Amino acid sequence: MISTAKFDYLIKQHKNKIYNYAVYMMRNQMDAEDITQEVLIRTWKNINKFNFYAAKSWMMRTTHNLCIDYLRKNKKMNYNEVQIEEEYHEEIADNAIEGNPERLVDKVFTDEEIKTAIERLPERIRSPFVLYELQELKYKEISKILDVPLNTVKVNIMRARKQLQKELKNYADERVK
Amino acid sequence: MQMNELNKDLVDKIIRVAYGDSGFIDWIYVHFKAITSDEVKSLLNEYTKSAKAVHGLKQEDVPAQILEKTKNITSSTHSNVSFLSRIEYSLYYLFGKKAIPATVFAILALFIISVFLFRNPTPTHKYSKAQIELAEKQLKQSLAIVGKAFQNAENSFNKEVLKDQINKNLNRGYYLVNNILIGG
Numbered sequence: 093m094i095s096t097a098k099f100d101y102l103i104k105q106h107k108n109k110i111y112n113y114a115v116y117m118m119r120n121q122m123d124a125e126d127i128t129q130e131v132l133i134r135t136w137k138n139i140n141k142f143n144f145y146a147a148k149s150w151m152m153r154t155t156h157n158l159c160i161d162y163l164r165k166n167k168k169m170n171y172n173e174v175q176i177e178e179e180y181h182e183e184i185a186d187n188a189i190e191g192n193p194e195r196l197v198d199k200v201f202t203d204e205e206i207k208t209a210i211e212r213l214p215e216r217i218r219s220p221f222v223l224y225e226l227q228e229l230k231y232k233e234i235s236k237i238l239d240v241p242l243n244t245v246k247v248n249i250m251r252a253r254k255q256l257q258k259e260l261k262n263y264a265d266e267r268v269k
Numbered sequence: 270m271q272m273n274e275l276n277k278d279l280v281d282k283i284i285r286v287a288y289g290d291s292g293f294i295d296w297i298y299v300h301f302k303a304i305t306s307d308e309v310k311s312l313l314n315e316y317t318k319s320a321k322a323v324h325g326l327k328q329e330d331v332p333a334q335i336l337e338k339t340k341n342i343t344s345s346t347h348s349n350v351s352f353l354s355r356i357e358y359s360l361y362y363l364f365g366k367k368a369i370p371a372t373v374f375a376i377l378a379l380f381i382i383s384v385f386l387f388r389n390p391t392p393t394h395k396y397s398k399a400q401i402e403l404a405e406k407q408l409k410q411s412l413a414i415v416g417k418a419f420q421n422a423e424n425s426f427n428k429e430v431l432k433d434q435i436n437k438n439l440n441r442g443y444y445l446v447n448n449i450l451i452g453g
Contacts, residue, residue: 099343103336103339107331107336108328108329108330108331109328110331111329111330111331111335112328112329115329125332125335128331128335129335129338129339132335132336132339133339133342133343136339136342136343201319201322203325203326203327206322206323206326207326210323225288225323225324226323226326226328250281250284250285253284253288253316253319253320254284256319256323257315257316257319260319260322
């Protein structure tokens with residue numbers, strides 16, 4: 093019975109975080125809904141196995157792992173993306189700041205444009221970016237969830253910011269055309 | 270001039286400032302640079318705008334049917350939630366939020382300090398009239414002894430120290446000065 097109360101509380105607190113993270117990772121709502129449901133069921137099944145204060149990390153790590161599994165199964169993960177992540181050249185992102193900056197500054201982006209730009213980021217830099225900027229998790233928590241070193245998290249977030257800027261610049265360029 | 274002429278370290282600092290996770294010194298440094306350099310200013314504005322847009326994104330709510338489905342799956346134990354579970358749930362809810370335990374702790378600490386500071390215990394032992402009179406008498410005797418000691422000390426100081434040790438020497442000094450100044 094105590095586990096029911098714990099489950100109720102955890103769902104209330106983290107359900108939207110799980111769902112939104114899944115949406116950004118899967119890039120479609122149907123898959124995100126499936127993953128969210130799966131995470132909730134797994135949480136229920138394992139409710140007595142994890143510490144209450146570690147629950148958030150556990151749930152987010154489960155969400156992340158499920159997303160990766162889904163992407164691999166559905167072959168949605170672009171092989172090129174992985175390569176870009178591993179051998180990412182800073183110039184790619186730095187190109188975003190070339191040209192006329194005023195053109196980008198003057199544009200106001202819609203939520204949809206921002207979301208699409210985030211979804212276009214390569215998976216490995218997208219996940220820490222979403223967890224840090226949108227889910228407001230700390231570097232340390234993200235490091236545990238993604239099972240990567242702390243410094244890698246920081247570097248990937250920085251790369252994601254630069255890449256996002258490039259994506260937004262593309263939107264601005266398209267508008268001008 | 271191209272933006273990518275700015276060094277990577279400065280660009281990283283600008284981005285961190287724009288996204289609001291820089292240190293105070295970097296914040297000062299970048300804003301100072303932004304005043305002196307149009308490139309830095311433009312780049313900072315660009316990234317600040319993007320950061321605001323990203324941070325302004327609202328979270329979507331989980332579709333209700335997902336929660337319903339989950340509830341159905343876990344419904345066998347979900348229907349009866351005991352009173353104890355409700356209490357624990359409330360505690361989880363209260364102490365899950367950082368501000369609430371902090372407030373509770375502050376109130377408790379304040380209460381304990383107040384109790385210690387303003388506690389004024391009333392004496393439980395009562396003395397008889399005879400005991401009080403005796404104490405007063407003893408106090409007077411003690412004060413009289415102390416007073417006498419002070420009187421004796423004053424007398425000996427006036428008679429012996431002041432007269433013999435100080436006055437004599439002072440007179441001798443005046444005599445010498447007079448001799449020197451007046452010349453005998």
